[in-house]
Amino acid sequence: MRYKNIIEAERAAREFLGSVDWLKIRIAREQSGVDINAVHFVRGCLESGEVRRRSMDLTRALAKMRKT
Numbered sequence: 001m002r003y004k005n006i007i008e009a010e011r012a013a014r015e016f017l018g019s020v021d022w023l024k025i026r027i028a029r030e031q032s033g034v035d036i037n038a039v040h041f042v043r044g045c046l047e048s049g050e051v052r053r054r055s056m057d058l059t060r061a062l063a064k065m066r067k068t
Contacts, residue, residue: 005065012061016054023047 026047042048 001065005061005067009058009061009065012054012058016051016058019047019050019054023051 023042023045026045027042
């Protein structure tokens, strides 16, 4: 593993978690008064798309980190 790739994976992970936080805020705002844990499927909003994109970036960064 290269140090540069480890740092890149860490950055991607932090960006992913930040996007997840924004998505959780959006869900809480839209589902006020409804059990948030009952929401099983989220799509169609900017935040959910960003989470998916950051997830792909994180996957790529982790794969690059694991390469020898």
